[in-house]
Amino acid sequence: MYKLVLVLFFICFGLQAQELNCSLTINTEQTGLSNLQVFRTLKTELTEFMNKTTWTDLNVKQQERIDCSFVIIISNIDSDYFTASIQVQSSRPVYNSTYNSTLLNFNDKQFNFRYTEFQPLNYNPNSFDSNLISVLAFYAYTIIGLDADSYELGGGEPYFEEAKRIVNTAQQQVTDGWSPQSGTQTRFRLNQDLLSPNFREFHDVMYAYHRNGLDYMADNPKDAKQSIAITLELFNQMYASRPNNFLTRVFFDTKAEEVKNMFSEGPQVSISNLVDMLNKVAPTKSAYWQQIKL
Incomplete structure (x- = not known):
């Protein structure tokens, strides 16, 4: 009986998998410091963070993971403070074809963060750990939400709500991109409009x-x-x-x-x-x- 329970546990555990198939690029040309080891470490750690975090309780097969890409353009580094922007893209396959249709292509210019090499990167929905983690988690849920929207009418709402939780937590710590005062093309505005009944169409x-x-x-x-x-x-x-x-x-x-x-x-x-x-x-x-x- 114990062996049967153990087998069933591993079967059920194996059904849950990460949702994203994310490629990540760090562009450091503007810094003039492209050879710094910290940039290579950052790329490795962020790629693992995006691809190894389980964002939902969905049972996702390997071939069902959402293709997405993040291009982080770092313009300046001052000790552990990075001035940057991030380009986010995601896509989904079209049935009976080899074509992938882009679902999101968004350029976020309000992406400044602190990072120390080898610092732990873990997402905790109940706390603000860093702007770096919050921004990436926000886009993870936005990507999952838009993907769900493309398969089921209104299917993305629970993931946009999760992104809203990140917005609410982050704006208590920082304002760039998270608050109404940050501008009209921000993470705050994107999430607010995705959840607004004014834009149900x-x-x-x-x-x-x-x-x-x-x-x-x-x-x-x-x-x-x-x-x-x-x-x-x-x-x-x-x-x-x-x-x-x-x-x-x-x-x-x-x-x-x-x-x-x-x-x-x-x-x-x-x-x-x-x-x-x-x-x-x-x-x-x-x-x-x-x-x-x-």
């Missing part, structure tokens, strides 16, 4: 665009493109109530090239209204919209 788009559109592209590209065109019209509703809102910018910073490629190739669908809408809600991406063939 964003979650409708994330689900329908991927699950009812891209995932059917291999089977019926014309119908899939038409479905995506209709889905993107939801940004009109967001624009009507909140012009130039942050989540629309985040979406098209991530998806502009994909949308342009999608509607410039393959079977043609009626998109004249779509192009007009894109120019209205995402005018900074007009160079992409000009390339769409009507």
Whole structure:
């Protein structure tokens, strides 16, 4: 009986796995100190932190881990204080294809942190240990949430709530990127808007665009493109109530090239209204919209 219990324990334990498949790059060219050992240690420790932390209680198979990448650009180092920015990307596979669709492409310029070589890196949801850990944990849950949103309507909410807990804890210690006073394109604003009922259409788009559109592209590209065109019209509703809102910018910073490629190739669908809408809600991406063939 003891052996049976032990076997069942290891089977159940083995079912739970890390959620992220994260590659991490440290760019130190601006410091003029690229050969410092601390940078190599930092890369190794952060890569292990992201990939070996179990962020949820989900049973994730190896092939189901979310592909993501972090590029940390360090511009200055003063003893243990690092001035930096971080570029965060994540993607998910499209059914019946070899194509991966980008879900997030976000440049966070408010990423300064303290780090001492070989310091322990562990995430504790109930405490603030360092800005370094809090920022990376915040993006881990945001990535998991956006991935969940693309498979299930509203599926990302519990992970955005976990990210909110990090926001609330971190802003008691530091303000850069965590508080309403930090600006209009910050971690605070991203999380606030992802949880706001004012932007429920964003979650409708994330689900329908991927699950009812891209995932059917291999089977019926014309119908899939038409479905995506209709889905993107939801940004009109967001624009009507909140012009130039942050989540629309985040979406098209991530998806502009994909949308342009999608509607410039393959079977043609009626998109004249779509192009007009894109120019209205995402005018900074007009160079992409000009390339769409009507």
